[in-house]
Amino acid sequence: MNRLDGTEHERARNVSSWRSVTPPGRGPWTADLSLLGDNALEEVNRLWTIAQVLSNTVHAVKNSLQVTGGNAELLESREGLDPAIIRRAQTIRAQATRASDALESLLAYSRPVSESPDVVELGDLARTALEMRSHSLxxxxxxxxxxxxxxxxxxxxxxxxxxxxLLLNLLLGSEAVIAGWSGAKIVIGLRRRGSDVVIEVSASGSPASAVTAGPAGEFGLDLQQRVMARLAAELGAVLECELSREGGPKLALALPAQDAAGNVAPARSS
Amino acid sequence: MNRLDGTEHERARNVSSWRSVTPPGRGPWTADLSLLGDNALEEVNRLWTIAQVLSNTVHAVKNSLQVTGGNAELLESREGLDPAIIRRAQTIRAQATRASDALESLLAYSRPVSESPDVVELGDLARTALEMRSHSLxxxxxxxxxxxxxxxxxxxxxxxxxxxxLLLNLLLGSEAVIAGWSGAKIVIGLRRRGSDVVIEVSASGSPASAVTAGPAGEFGLDLQQRVMARLAAELGAVLECELSREGGPKLALALPAQDAAGNVAPARSS
Structure with a gap:
């Protein structure tokens, strides 16, 4: 066997022997990763493996939830049962449905597919994003x-x-700033402005006297901002940022509104 | 408000205004990410956000499963119930436990904590890794x-x-090579060799005539190998790689055995 013990020579030989049987399926995003140092590459790889096992586990758990919900439904439908038992069965089914929906959101977000643009309702998107963070918040x-x-x-x-x-980054970035503040609060506001629809994440609270360290595994707000600016540009959105008087950041995203007939509003004048 | 529309000037100003309220919580791994191009950074950020919302969703779903299991248990314990009802309640409880265990594995893996070395049983690790991939396999x-x-x-x-x-990378790499092959098979073999314990992932099958493209979101086997070599070095393990006659890769990982009394075997002679 060839030892893959980390020397450049060994590594190169093994890579080439393995590559000979490897389909050229690498996406364009990974080419850049070779620029990274070992620590960063290891962490990015860890995040990637998480996404791989996530879809697997979520599918398996959704199957379990389906069995659970199905059994609860059959219990509910039995005639002549004690109402207390029926109530328990209803609770079980409701929880299974709720859990399944939460997992479906996560799965949809983690799928590595490129999607085409679709009509998105920002209120619905705001609720999804908040649900995805509710436990942590x-x-x-x-x-x-x-x-x-x-x-x-x-x-x-x-x-x-x-x-x-993009919205999750606005949320996660805001959370990182106000974590540990007293009366910490995040409000996602929705409004119209001219031909735009605007979604705004406002964070507020009283700063803690001592600056607390950010959570482990932090991405870095400067990098997050680079991603946000890029995503906003791709989405044809305008991203605005200010520090409110209350001390927390206020991040607003303006997108061209689309009317009910499916027409996008004319390009905004800037 | 300051527009964050992607021009360097605007971006720089906003970053600095935001940074002024930002705790210096960035881990060392993210410093390198600034080397990445926009596409790669966006994808890495996506993987990072997935890990953030994953822990949130998993906690919420585990709560639901606890309610489900608790209700099923109360149903089971009622006296004088039809055995058919009890069986359904048992099924529900078993599924809830199973789903909860799968989520706990995922959660433990996704936690961004640095852990200290502990005694690991490779058979247990192999089962965990396979369970994390069973649905996809x-x-x-x-x-x-x-x-x-x-x-x-x-x-x-x-x-x-x-x-x-490391083991998930061995698995995922092997899967990527033999995906689409007829009779595709992966065997995780466990054995002793001198003072080492060895875990080996062997992939086999008959190559498809047409080379299929790897799955979307692929990490890239060359980069995976770099990560594997690095993780192996950190773990004091020896990673060996060969292409078996059956055409699939065979990846073995040798680690110093530890006896039941907790003593690590003397350093291997190489």
Whole structure:
């Protein structure tokens, strides 16, 4: 056997022997990764393996939930059962459905497919993003809310997954800034502005006296901002940032509105 | 508001204004990411956001499963119930437990904590890794098996998560090579060799006539090999690679055995 013990020579030989049977399936994004140092490459690889085992585990758990929900449904439908038993069966089915929906959101987001633009309703997107963070927000004692839903729907045309990635970065970045603050709060506001629909993430609270270190595995806000700017440009969105008087960041994303008939508003004048 | 529309000037100004309120929590691995081009950084950021929302969703789903299991248990314990109802409740509880265990594995793997070395049993690790891929292996029509378990336990001292990352890369790399082959099969073999315990991933099958493109979102086997070599070096393991006569890769990992008393075998002679 060839030892792959890390010397350049051995590594090169093994790579070439393995490559000879390897389909050329590498996406363009990975070419760049060779620029990374070992620590960074190892961490990126870890994130990549997580995404691989995630889809596997989620599918398996969704199967279990389907069996669970099916059994609960059969219990509910039996005649002459004690109402207390039926209530338990209903609870089980409701929880299974809820869990399955949460997993489906995660799965949809983690799929490595390129999607085409579709009509996205920003209120729906805001709720999805908040649900994806609700447990973590609760643990960090950050209250979260969505405002302006009543003025909706806020329709735009975009690749949903990319827009969700952008919104999650706005959320995660805001969370990182106000983590540990007293009265920490994040509000996702929805509104119209001219021919745009606007989604805004405002973070507030009272800064802690001591600056707390960010969570382990942090991505880095400067890099997040680079990604945000890039995603916004790809989505035809305008990303605005300011520090509010309350001390927290306020990040707004303006996208061309689409009317109910499916027409995108004319290009905004800037 | 400051527009973050991607021009260097705007970007720089916004980054600095945001940075002023940002705790210096960035891990060393992210410093390198600034080397990446926009496409690669965007993809790495996507993987990072997936890991962030994963832990959130998994916690929420585990809560739902706990409620489900608890209700099923209460149903089971009721006296005088129809055995058919009890069986359904047992099925529900068993599925909830199974799903919860699968999620716990995923969660443990995705946690961004640095861990200290611990005693790891390779047979247990092999089963965990295969479970994390079982659904995907089934879909790709790759059969999988573990051999040599009866000769265990195969104890070594290592950071479990790093070792699992390495093993998952062996698996994922092997899968990528034989995907689409007829009779595709992966065997994880366990054995002793001198003072080492060895875990080997052998892939076999009949190559398809047409080379199929790798799955979307592929990491790239050359980069995976770089990560593997690095992880092996960190773990004090020796990684060996050969192409078997059957055409598939055979990847073996040798680690210093630890006896039941907790003593690591003397350093191997090489």
């Amino acid at each position: 609760g643990r960090a004692r950050i209250t979260a809310d969505v405002t302006g839903v009543e003025g909706g729907p806020y329709l735009t045309r975009a690749r949903r997954r990319d827009l969700l990635q | 089934g879909r790709a029509r790759i059969t999988a098996d573990v051999t040599g378990v009866e000769g265990g336990p195969y104890l070594t001292r290592a950071r479990r998560r790093d070792l699992l990352q």
